[in-house]
Amino acid sequence: MKQLFAKTALSAALLAALSGCASQADVTAPQWEADKAYKITILHTNDNHGRFWHNKYGEYGMAARKTLLDQIRAEVEAEGGTTLLLSGGDINTGVPESDLQDAEPDFKGMNMLGYDAMALGNHEFDNPLEVLRKQEGWADFPFLSANIYDKETGKRLFQPYQIFEQQGIKIAVIGLTTEDTAKIGNPEYIGDVDFRDPKAEAKKLIAELEKTEKPDVIIAATHMGHYENGNRGVNAPGDVALARYLNEGDLDMIVGGHSQEPVCMEGPNMYNKNFKPGDECKPDNQNGTWIVQAHEWGKYVGRADFEFKNGELRMVSYDLVPVNLKKKVKLADGSKKRVFIQNEIPKNEEVMTFLTPYQEKGQEQLNVKIAESNGKLEGDRNVVRFKQTNLGRLIAASHMQRAKADFAVMNSGGVRDSIAAGDITYKDVLTVQPFGNIVTYTDMTGAEVMDYLNVVATKPIDSGAYAQFYGISMTVANGKVSNVVLNGKKLDPKETYRFTVPSFNAAGGDGYPKISEHPGYVNTGFVDAEVLKEFLEKNSPVDVNKFAPKGEITYL
Ligand SMILES: [Zn+2]
Structure with a gap:
């Protein structure tokens, strides 16, 4: 239902843009009530890199992630809230069982888990574009990127944003991809692709959206990397640079990826270097924009609970929830054993049944x-x-x-x-x-x-x-x-x-x-x-x- 509604809203916006009609009072008027507090929860992961299956110690994996997501959704719904599940990209490349099957289990698994949208990551360009188009066909959620253009036609190659309406609140999710893709993607496949400055594209797109869609909330799903205090070294500018470049509060939130870190801060511009799975995690805030990232491989589900009231979005709580992560403990006899950090999350059976044949097919070819x-x-x-x-x-x-x-x-x-x-x-x-x-x-x-x-x-x-x-x-x-x-x-x-x-x-x-x-x-x-x-x-x-x-x- 949510998907259908969102697509309708998008096509209305596209029509408005095509006809040159900027104001569409019926489409853009706020539907929420004054002085009412709404609960919105943004869930996020990033850098899946082929990890549809749990590792040999039983850590992470999409089946357990599904159980966790369903639990959180039920909890939020019981309190009258709604959720949105976003990915910071890089679904592809990293595990042979996935790579050999063009990440089919990963993308179809994401459908089962209920992903609403993802940012395109640089590793989505490790394969020829035809493979990426095939993956888009498998997914029933959009692959977003506003700054990827066709060099020849000067047109965008992917959907730049998606509108979601929840409880009468209009949420725009825009996608952005690191310019470094031009340098680190496979040049054989991206010769005709132009990765433009995502900061400038974001500024332009947000200004457009403010005129056309008039969203209540704007979130960027990015694959640009989070660098402490913007210290990016040889990398292209990341999420911190993006938030600082925009007008204060232009973006409510950045759901990131690429640097593969749990973005948990000790203080302003300072990572919490001692962060361990299960610890409290304070996300970064730059120029009025929350920046989050859930490490990598589905090790965590990031959960940001917001309250929306009179057009303002306020973060109520944030958590990086470990997905069956383990730690080593020393036993009395001096040997070491891996134990779950928190209670084991059972694997969703439907997801397991779906993924098992892919895993078996992959393993047969590889375990010799x-x-x-x-x-x-x-x-x-x-x-x-x-x-x-x-x-x-x-x-x-x-x-x-x-x-x-x-x-x-x-x-x-x-x-x-x-x-x-x-x-x-x-x-x-x-x-x-x-x-x-x-x-x-x-x-x-x-x-x-x-x-x-x-x-x-x-x-x-x-x-x-x-x-x-x-x-x-x-x-x-x-x-x-x-x-x-x-x-x-x-x-x-x-x-x-x-x-x-x-x-x-x-x-x-x-x-x-x-x-x-x-x-x-x-x-x-x-x-x-x-x-x-x-x-x-x-x-x-x-x-x-x-x-x-x-x-x-x-x-x-
Ligand atoms: Zn990446």
Whole structure:
């Protein structure tokens, strides 16, 4: 019912816009009563990244989330209130069982959970646009983004906003996507897509809405990241910058994503660094706008209870509700055990019945052992984006060997997880390399290689652009590369060298030089995860020490 009504309201607005008629008294007049207090609850999640299923410890998962959502909705309804469920985007990419099925279980699961709208995240562009359009078809809620345009036609590619009417209160939800998508999305698929400044688009759209729809409440569902006090480093401006850029209180709330954090504040512009699941969480407030984010993977459902009275929206309470998260406790015998932080939330049976065949189908293909190792292969983003690691180097080595190259360059943002010591399955491989990038190589002169290295080897740490290397050593100092040694010899500017780089970076991704049009460029057609799988198979048992960095890349 809610969906139907909202769509009717939207088409009325579109008609009004098309006919150039700005005022539609019947459509825009407030329907709420003066001096009456209305209860509105905004529920939110973000960065699902393929986690439709619970993890091996029974944490999170859509089936338990459904039970929790139903409980909250019943509670709110019993008090005469209404709810809206929003997602901050990045439904795609991260778990092979989901990735292999184009996140079908995730999107159809979101229908069952009753999502009302989502922001488009950068990872929605990891696949060709046709896949995203197919996913839009599966979803019975809109994919929102006001700042994504077709380069050629100059027209928006997605629905910019959706109007929801609840209890006579008109709520506009606008969608915004990080401009960084242009840099971190797969360039093969987004060449014709223009990611414009979301701040400017939001300002423009809000001004339009104030004239046409006259919403009582405006919420932005964004995928831009929350950065403490707006300190975004190399990232594009996020939610804090957005709220500060707009007029005070233009936005009532930002439901965010992308930085994958529980946004819980200690004080103004200061994170609560000690936040643990189950603790009280104070969301951020910037320039009169509440900013919330529910970490990642459906670990929490964010719940913001508001009171609406005489056109004013006031937050009454906020909670990040853990979804079956566990903590480790020490037992009397000294061993450790994982226990639920709060009472276990039962899994919704209907959702389980729906998701199980997808999970089984995915697992069949993935749980076969392909190799084993004698230690951990390090791919944690807090390590691999900061220094050379055995896994970053091993992946680079696998590309180098497949392309018979002299050296290999691997972006650390393409290394998505670690591999634990012991048995390795195809699932482990796909978790590390979920993007389906193609191994490419390029033959270049030593002089060209130097220019290339001066760009890629000087990318900042703590970014996905930070490069892992294999088969090469060098010194990096003051934004310049020197002492480059290849095949045991100093780099010769006149010699020709071959190196590999993922297709994503060859096309200019991560701000790497675009080399896909270089005369020496070859797209091998080999998918990265398959190359890695075969390399692990051939080198099993894998000696992790063989790939450990030994000072090849020296940063001064
Ligand atoms: Zn993201």
